[in-house]
Amino acid sequence: MTSGQLFLGVDGGGTGCRAALADETGRILGEGRGGPANVVSDPDMALASVLEAASGAMTAAQEGRDLTRLTAVLGLAGANVVEAAAAFRARLPFASSRVENDVVVAVKGALGADDGIVAAIGTGAVYGVQRAGTVRLAGGWGLILGDHGSGGWMGRGLFEAALLAHDGFVEKTPLLAAILREMGSPDAIVAFARRATPADFARAAPRILDAGDDAAAQRILGAADAGIARALDHLESDGALPIVFTGGLGPLFAARLGHRYPSLIHLAKGCALDGALALARGLV
Amino acid sequence: MTSGQLFLGVDGGGTGCRAALADETGRILGEGRGGPANVVSDPDMALASVLEAASGAMTAAQEGRDLTRLTAVLGLAGANVVEAAAAFRARLPFASSRVENDVVVAVKGALGADDGIVAAIGTGAVYGVQRAGTVRLAGGWGLILGDHGSGGWMGRGLFEAALLAHDGFVEKTPLLAAILREMGSPDAIVAFARRATPADFARAAPRILDAGDDAAAQRILGAADAGIARALDHLESDGALPIVFTGGLGPLFAARLGHRYPSLIHLAKGCALDGALALARGLV
Numbered sequence: 378m379t380s381g382q383l384f385l386g387v388d389g390g391g392t393g394c395r396a397a398l399a400d401e402t403g404r405i406l407g408e409g410r411g412g413p414a415n416v417v418s419d420p421d422m423a424l425a426s427v428l429e430a431a432s433g434a435m436t437a438a439q440e441g442r443d444l445t446r447l448t449a450v451l452g453l454a455g456a457n458v459v460e461a462a463a464a465f466r467a468r469l470p471f472a473s474s475r476v477e478n479d480v481v482v483a484v485k486g487a488l489g490a491d492d493g494i495v496a497a498i499g500t501g502a503v504y505g506v507q508r509a510g511t512v513r514l515a516g517g518w519g520l521i522l523g524d525h526g527s528g529g530w531m532g533r534g535l536f537e538a539a540l541l542a543h544d545g546f547v548e549k550t551p552l553l554a555a556i557l558r559e560m561g562s563p564d565a566i567v568a569f570a571r572r573a574t575p576a577d578f579a580r581a582a583p584r585i586l587d588a589g590d591d592a593a594a595q596r597i598l599g600a601a602d603a604g605i606a607r608a609l610d611h612l613e614s615d616g617a618l619p620i621v622f623t624g625g626l627g628p629l630f631a632a633r634l635g636h637r638y639p640s641l642i643h644l645a646k647g648c649a650l651d652g653a654l655a656l657a658r659g660l661v
Numbered sequence: 662m663t664s665g666q667l668f669l670g671v672d673g674g675g676t677g678c679r680a681a682l683a684d685e686t687g688r689i690l691g692e693g694r695g696g697p698a699n700v701v702s703d704p705d706m707a708l709a710s711v712l713e714a715a716s717g718a719m720t721a722a723q724e725g726r727d728l729t730r731l732t733a734v735l736g737l738a739g740a741n742v743v744e745a746a747a748a749f750r751a752r753l754p755f756a757s758s759r760v761e762n763d764v765v766v767a768v769k770g771a772l773g774a775d776d777g778i779v780a781a782i783g784t785g786a787v788y789g790v791q792r793a794g795t796v797r798l799a800g801g802w803g804l805i806l807g808d809h810g811s812g813g814w815m816g817r818g819l820f821e822a823a824l825l826a827h828d829g830f831v832e833k834t835p836l837l838a839a840i841l842r843e844m845g846s847p848d849a850i851v852a853f854a855r856r857a858t859p860a861d862f863a864r865a866a867p868r869i870l871d872a873g874d875d876a877a878a879q880r881i882l883g884a885a886d887a888g889i890a891r892a893l894d895h896l897e898s899d900g901a902l903p904i905v906f907t908g909g910l911g912p913l914f915a916a917r918l919g920h921r922y923p924s925l926i927h928l929a930k931g932c933a934l935d936g937a938l939a940l941a942r943g944l945v
Contacts, residue, residue, distance in 0.1 A: 458848065515828040518847065521854045522821045537806045544799040545895045563802065564742070570805045611829045 383440060385431055385449035385471065386653030389414025389423065390479050394453070396430035397650045398438045403658060406440065408650075409433020416465040416476070417455030424468055427451060431471075449474045450656040452482025452649055457514065473660055479649060480505055484512045486652025487621040487645035494612050495645075496605060499624030500579040502527035506612050516608055520575040525604030528579030528626055534597045535581050536566050542593070552584065552591040586629065598633070605630055606637055619643045667724060669715055669733040669755065670937030673698025673707065674763050678737070680714035681934045682722045687942060690724065692934075693717020700749040700760070701739030708752055711735060715755075733758040734940040736766025736933055741798065757944055763933060764789055768796045770936025771905040771929040778896050779929075780889060783908030784863040786811035790896050800892055804859040809888030812863030812910055818881045819865050820850050826877070836868065836875040870913065882917070889914055890921060903927045 383406075387396045394414040398406045411430035414423040431444055440446075449471040456462040457478040466476045484495045484505035495505045501524045503517025520529045539556040542549040543563050560566045569577075588594035609620060620641050622631040631642050647655075667690075671680045678698035682690045695714035698707040715728055724730075733755040740746040741762040750760045768779045768789030779789040785808045787801025804813045823840040826833040827847050844850045853861075872878035893904060904925050906915040915926050931939075 516830070518824050518851050519855075522817065522824055522851065533806065540802050540806050541891075544892070545898075546800070546891050567802050567806065571803075607825075607830050608828070614829075 383447050384654055384657040385434065385447045386482070386650050386655075386657055387414075387427055387430060387449065387451040387453070388479060388482060388649035388653055389427060389430075389451065389453040391415050391418070391454050394423075394426050394430050395650055396427070396434040397654055398431075398434040398440065398447075399654050399658070401658070403654065405654075407434045407436070407438030409435070409437060414451075415454040416461045417458050420461065420465055420468075423453060423455075423465065427453075427469075444470045445472055447471045448657050448660050450477065450482065450653045450660065451475070452477050452479040452653050454479050475656065475660060477653075477656070478514065480514055480517065481512045482652040482656065483623060483649040484652065485656055486647040486649045487623055488619070489646045489655070491619065491646075492616075493619040493621060493643070494609065495621045495623055496609060496627065496630070497624040498527055498605065498622060498626040498630050500527060500529050500575050502530070502605065502608075502624075504608055504612060506618070515612065520578065524575070525607070526601035526630070527575070528582040529575030530578075530604070531585055531597050531601050532578030532581035533570070533573075534600065535585055535593070536560075536570055536578070538593050538597065540566060548592060550591045550593040552588040553593050556581075556584070582626070602630070602633055606634060609634070609638065613638070613641075617641060621645050667731050668938055668941040669718065669731045670766070670934050670939075670941055671698075671711055671714060671733065671735040671737070672763060672766060672933035672937055673711060673714075673735065673737040675699050675702070675738050678707075678710050678714050679934055680711070680718040681938055682715075682718040682724065682731075683938050683942070685942070687938065689938075691718045691720070691722030693719070693721060698735075699738040700745045701742050704745065704749055704752075707737060707739075707749065711737075712754070728754045729756055731755045732941050732944050734761065734766065734937045734944065735759070736761050736763040736937050738763050759940065759944060761937075761940070762798065764798055764801065765796045766936040766940065767907060767933040768936065769940055770931040770933045771907055772903070773930045773939070775903065775930075776900075777903040777905060777927070778893065779905045779907055780893060780911065780914070781908045782811055782889065782906060782910040782914050784811060784813050784859050786814065786889065786892075786908075788892055788896060790902070799896065804862065808859070809891070810885035810914070811859070812866040813859030814862075814888070815869055815881050815885050816862035816865035817854070817857075818884065819869055819877070820844075820854055820862070822877045822881065824850060832876060834875045834877040836872040837877050840865075840868070866910070886914070886917055890918060893918070893922065897922070897925075901925060905929050 384399045394411045396409045409430040411426035414426040416423050462476040487495045504515045506513050524530050539553045541547040542553040585594045668683045678695045680693045693714040695710035698710040700707050746760040771779045788799045790797050808814050823837045825831040826837040869878045
């Protein structure tokens with residue numbers, strides 16, 4: 378058990394959260410996990426999840442159970458809603474704490490202290506721009522009106538194209554024919570889509586990536602490229618900022634868009650937990 | 662009170678239904694109204710609505726209350742689901758009856774017995790093609806995956822563009838600036854979109870039509886033109902079929918796309934009730 382200062386970093390989203398405990402030097406002492414941690418959709422569950430993950434990290438580090446010793450930074454889904462983040466912070470047991478949107482800690486982790494752009498492309502698509510240590514977010518409004526180029530957006534586009542192909546309005550490529558065959562009927566596709574979450578749509582995205590030169594797959598990927606490049610072009614507009622792609626589809630688009638941003642695309646320095654811990658160590 | 666045959670036509674959708682009673686010559690004797698009539702989402706309510714509308718038409722025509730005298734054709738939302746339509750028909754009290762999708766009776770009303778295409782562009786967008794008296798439907802899969810060019814699709818596109826403009830990813834035209842100002846915040850737009858029905862989105866479509874040469878409005882209208890033309894080009898592919906535009910936005914797109922289909926665009930011969938009555942008179 379250390380006698381020095383202890384720092385907690387938490388990265389929490391709609392499906393689960395992770396916590397890491399570190400000492401003053403940044404050395405990781407232990408990690409823990411908890412359930413969903415969205416401070417808007419279910420703050421009580423988010424609090425339980427954060428405490429479970431924090432306790433797990435303390436136990437793994439053999440640091441006892443006293444959470445009031447900790448200096449914590451939590452990156453949590455929904456914490457861009459200012460009132461929700463403030464109310465959540467007031468319930469935390471830590472010695473001191475800061476609650477940020479999960480994307481902000483991911484940006485901090487990816488860029489460290491450097492200026493730059495993080496394009497987080499997974500189920501959704503959201504961008505963070507850091508300048509002089511301050512992070513501003515853009516995009517990430519969800520699949521109904523946004524998230525252009527994300528896995529959810531591409532998956533939904535695949536089913537949309539399958540229905541257009543069923544009606545003969547677009548060419549029935551092998552990929553679209555396969556989707557129609559597997560789903561059984563247009564009605565089944567419509568029924569699926571009415572229930573589908575962005576994650577459900579995103580599970581179809583690998584079909585697009587695996588379809589080779591299928592014309593429908595290429596059209597969807599090209600539209601995704603264009604949606605992501607539209608965002609990056611704007612965020613780059615007043616400089617040549619480094620760009621880090623994160624998220625499950627980050628490496629794909631780093632490769633696809635590399636020629637557009639020559640020598641600007643970098644690997645992430647660290648993950649969201651690293652970013653939360655770096656912020657926590659900056660709190661004291 | 663007539664001693665001859667009586668015919669009932671019903672046009673029913675998700676918000677209400679109308680019935681018309683006619684004699685053997687097609688003369689309308691009375692009309693009635695009822696509530697929602699979707700045979701999939703609420704068949705019990707649909708039955709009550711149809712019976713209320715039918716009884717209203719009988720009363721208006723001073724033809725008594727004996728529904729078992731009637732030969733009826735009902736065009737009802739959801740009746741493209743074959744099992745739902747069959748189960749619904751089995752519960753009807755009429756002497757003879759036929760249950761069709763509401764779009765089919767709208768096509769019959771618009772075209773009469775002629776071959777042609779009906780483009781029904783309102784909250785949604787669905788197409789009917791009649792050849793030798795047989796109607797085949799295309800499109801109309803709903804706003805999540807389809808309905809390209811519809812009022813709901815254009816309205817959703819307006820809010821999508823407003824969020825892109827908020828982030829600086831597209832130009833903030835006067836229309837998009839006005840939407841952002843009126844809605845108050847991007848979060849409010851996202852919250853609206855999560856609750857919004859296609860009809861809610863469609864209520865924003867007039868803003869696009871009234872925006873003159875606003876670049877965002879013109880882009881959305883151009884995309885709607887392209888979506889509708891893609892469907893019509895395919896449906897026209899093996900002939901020069903007359904095209905009738907119906908629905909709240911039908912006249913708009915008849916004007917916008919007229920140059921693309923020279924001398925092919927016609928006015929509707931009649932409404933969906935006319936179509937249902939024509940089919941009913943054909944049943945005996």
